Amino acid sequence: xxxVEITGENFRYEVNIDEGLRFKWPRLFSNEWQSEWxxxxxxxDDAVAAHYLDDVIRAAPEETPVSSFIVPSxxxxxxxxxxxxxxxxxxxxxxxxxxxxxxxxxxxxxxLAGFIAATYMRGISFIQMPSTFLAHDSSVGGKTGINHPLGxxxxxxxxxxxxxVYDTSMLQTLPEKEWRSGFSEAVKHGYIQRPAFLSWxxxxxxxxxxxxxxxxxxxLARSIHVKAGIVREDTFESGVRAFLNFGHTMGxxxxxxLGYGKVTHGEAVASGMIYAMTVARHLGYQGLDPEVEADWxxxxxxxxxxxxxxDPQALLEAMKKDKKTEAxxxxxxxxxETGLPIKVPVRDEDLLKCMSEPKxxx
Amino acid sequence: xxxVEITGENFRYEVNIDEGLRFKWPRLFSNEWQSEWxxxxxxxDDAVAAHYLDDVIRAAPEETPVSSFIVPSxxxxxxxxxxxxxxxxxxxxxxxxxxxxxxxxxxxxxxLAGFIAATYMRGISFIQMPSTFLAHDSSVGGKTGINHPLGxxxxxxxxxxxxxVYDTSMLQTLPEKEWRSGFSEAVKHGYIQRPAFLSWxxxxxxxxxxxxxxxxxxxLARSIHVKAGIVREDTFESGVRAFLNFGHTMGxxxxxxLGYGKVTHGEAVASGMIYAMTVARHLGYQGLDPEVEADWxxxxxxxxxxxxxxDPQALLEAMKKDKKTEAxxxxxxxxxETGLPIKVPVRDEDLLKCMSEPKxxx
Numbered sequence: 003x004x005x006v007e008i009t010g011e012n013f014r015y016e017v018n019i020d021e022g023l024r025f026k027w028p029r030l031f032s033n034e035w036q037s038e039w040x041x042x043x044x045x046x047d048d049a050v051a052a053h054y055l056d057d058v059i060r061a062a063p064e065e066t067p068v069s070s071f072i073v074p075s076x077x078x079x080x081x082x083x084x085x086x087x088x089x090x091x092x093x094x095x096x097x098x099x100x101x102x103x104x105x106x107x108x109x110x111x112x113x114l115a116g117f118i119a120a121t122y123m124r125g126i127s128f129i130q131m132p133s134t135f136l137a138h139d140s141s142v143g144g145k146t147g148i149n150h151p152l153g154x155x156x157x158x159x160x161x162x163x164x165x166x167v168y169d170t171s172m173l174q175t176l177p178e179k180e181w182r183s184g185f186s187e188a189v190k191h192g193y194i195q196r197p198a199f200l201s202w203x204x205x206x207x208x209x210x211x212x213x214x215x216x217x218x219x220x221x222l223a224r225s226i227h228v229k230a231g232i233v234r235e236d237t238f239e240s241g242v243r244a245f246l247n248f249g250h251t252m253g254x255x256x257x258x259x260l261g262y263g264k265v266t267h268g269e270a271v272a273s274g275m276i277y278a279m280t281v282a283r284h285l286g287y288q289g290l291d292p293e294v295e296a297d298w299x300x301x302x303x304x305x306x307x308x309x310x311x312x313d314p315q316a317l318l319e320a321m322k323k324d325k326k327t328e329a330x331x332x333x334x335x336x337x338x339e340t341g342l343p344i345k346v347p348v349r350d351e352d353l354l355k356c357m358s359e360p361k362x363x364x
Numbered sequence: 365x366x367x368v369e370i371t372g373e374n375f376r377y378e379v380n381i382d383e384g385l386r387f388k389w390p391r392l393f394s395n396e397w398q399s400e401w402x403x404x405x406x407x408x409d410d411a412v413a414a415h416y417l418d419d420v421i422r423a424a425p426e427e428t429p430v431s432s433f434i435v436p437s438x439x440x441x442x443x444x445x446x447x448x449x450x451x452x453x454x455x456x457x458x459x460x461x462x463x464x465x466x467x468x469x470x471x472x473x474x475x476l477a478g479f480i481a482a483t484y485m486r487g488i489s490f491i492q493m494p495s496t497f498l499a500h501d502s503s504v505g506g507k508t509g510i511n512h513p514l515g516x517x518x519x520x521x522x523x524x525x526x527x528x529v530y531d532t533s534m535l536q537t538l539p540e541k542e543w544r545s546g547f548s549e550a551v552k553h554g555y556i557q558r559p560a561f562l563s564w565x566x567x568x569x570x571x572x573x574x575x576x577x578x579x580x581x582x583x584l585a586r587s588i589h590v591k592a593g594i595v596r597e598d599t600f601e602s603g604v605r606a607f608l609n610f611g612h613t614m615g616x617x618x619x620x621x622l623g624y625g626k627v628t629h630g631e632a633v634a635s636g637m638i639y640a641m642t643v644a645r646h647l648g649y650q651g652l653d654p655e656v657e658a659d660w661x662x663x664x665x666x667x668x669x670x671x672x673x674x675d676p677q678a679l680l681e682a683m684k685k686d687k688k689t690e691a692x693x694x695x696x697x698x699x700x701e702t703g704l705p706i707k708v709p710v711r712d713e714d715l716l717k718c719m720s721e722p723k724x725x726x
Binding site: 012082086090093094123124146151152153156157158238 | 513517601
């Protein structure tokens with residue numbers, strides 16, 4: 003089992019990563035805390051629940067009553083109505099301040115369940131049990147929330163979990179698309195952190211087959227370790243945590259422009275990172291060579307130059323509606339070199355130019 | 365001007381109390397912070413807005429755009445639908461992470477606006493500008509939230525304001541009922557704190573007329589000072605902060621049983637405090653003499669023995685649905701003596717007995 007400790011000003015919890023943890027997850031928490039639990043509410047989606055809900059419930063402490071609340075799978079569950087229904091379920095099942103919510107699923111379930119936990123009776127404890135590769139990123143750091151019809155993740159709270167239980171055997175059945183989506187955030191952690199993790203990654207995984215054969219818990223632990231360092235320094239995203247948005251300015255714009263679900267989050271971010279490298283070079287930073295990195299990413303099935311396929315003006319508008327944009331000017335995270343991210347304002351004309359030139363890189 | 369400082373593990377802000385602060389409220393905040401404001405959103409209710417909204421907006425920094433969002437007055441505004449509408453207003457008016465929400469109104473507006481601020485883009489700053497006596501209690505300490513159809517204040521967050529601006533001239537037009545409601549929480553602070561504040565209070569205000577003639581900012585500052593001490597020690601209500609619920613077990617039960625709005629919160633709490641003293645004596649604590657305290661409270665127009673007028677069984681059931689009840693047994697805050705609160709479980713039969721005996725105390 004791999005363990006990464008996540009700490010901040012007033013929290014400390016563990017991410018535990020191993021095969022089969024869903025069968026024995028309570029062991030990861032103290033008996034003292036467990037003896038206080040009045041009830042467990044497992045929140046999951048129908049796809050994940052069909053496979054793993056029974057295992058998780060069966061492993062719960064015998065003396066603690068367990069309820070469950072199942073939402074439809076997909077982004078639609080991060081809505082006001084599912085949020086309200088979840089709170090209603092907590093009330094009708096009699097959860098009190100010593101009850102625990104267990105989020106069993108991918109990023110959507112983690113965000114929704116975390117926000118329910120953050121606001122039920124002004125906040126109760128919750129445990130993250132991610133079921134996807136991508137969720138190794140979102141399950142750590144305490145960002146929770148739902149979508150507003152006018153924008154993604156516009157409503158939410160910072161609420162740290164009491165622990166993250168990562169059962170890697172749940173990832174084996176994921177489709178390749180989902181592996182790609184998750185691996186992209188690991189690569190991002192490689193880019194924004196001093197070279198160690200990126201070198202290690204490139205040495206160990208050159209293509210998709212390598213990734214599937216690799217020691218997954220090792221990759222996840224190393225990737226989470228990078229994020230842990232950033233969360234420790236800046237829990238509320240007022241400074242360096244913004245670097246985690248590397249690749250996300252264009253990434254979000256692509257998701258929005260194509261319509262959510264048409265491209266996975268990580269696939270969009272992969273292209274967004276290549277775009278950010280292109281912008282950095284254009285502005286005179288040495289940064290990383292986008293062509294070299296794009297070639298590596300292609301081996302995993304990414305489309306690094308995806309951003310060149312659409313109307314630049316439309317992508318620019320999508321960027322400007324992103325909530326990280328505090329003013330009219332787009333501020334992007336760029337790399338001066340590997341592990342040296344900076345946040346800089348970029349003029350519209352530069353943004354547009356980098357979307358269309360040089361053509362034919364694909 | 366009176367100033368009380370509120371501090372906790374990771375926050376520090378001021379409560380400033382004076383006449384006419386609504387005309388000059390920005391002076392209470394640093395120029396540095398104000399220069400970061402991208403927009404101000406004033407959230408208020410129609411009754412308060414009719415009197416004071418213009419003054420507040422006119423006082424805002426010239427260069428900062430101001431929007432407003434007005435809800436109907438009364439408890440109904442603490443609903444999911446007004447919460448969602450408020451978030452929508454923030455989005456359509458273009459609030460970003462450097463925008464500020466200003467809550468202008470009583471406890472309802474403060475709770476709703478605070479919860480919107482707590483969850484808009486995972487939390488933005490807000491300023492409390494209480495317009496009632498009662499809100500001297502709720503505006504301090506960071507409790508925010510809305511009601512769920514199945515229970516009051518079931519959904520919310522701890523989110524500290526950046527400051528509390530208390531313009532006492534806004535209180536002068538309040539009906540007597542509202543003075544009573546607010547004064548009750550001040551009396552509560554007197555009961556649960558070492559004798560100083562209670563003695564001072566009894567010395568200075570013997571009846572309603574005294575209260576109206578008194579130096580209001582002095583009373584408010586002293587009352588808030590008691591609360592500040594408790595919030596500093598226990599921001600998230602895991603310990604001593606529960607003592608602030610003195611009188612609230614029966615108080616909430618009365619409000620619920622009579623229907624919200626039939627009796628003011630403070631009037632219900634006043635009777636709840638006398639009930640708690642009755643229970644303490646019944647259980648063998650010396651505590652305070654409920655008859656002596658009831659006589660003092662009557663001078664202000666309270667009905668201290670209100671709890672004797674209803675079906676004990678119905679009140680007991682209402683108590684048990686209170687969210688502070690972690691188990692089947694009711695846990696109440698009692699006084700061993702003035703300033704010495706304790707939290708103890710009380711058996712149903714004792715609770716019932718103290719509601720009906722001895723009769724005729726009124």
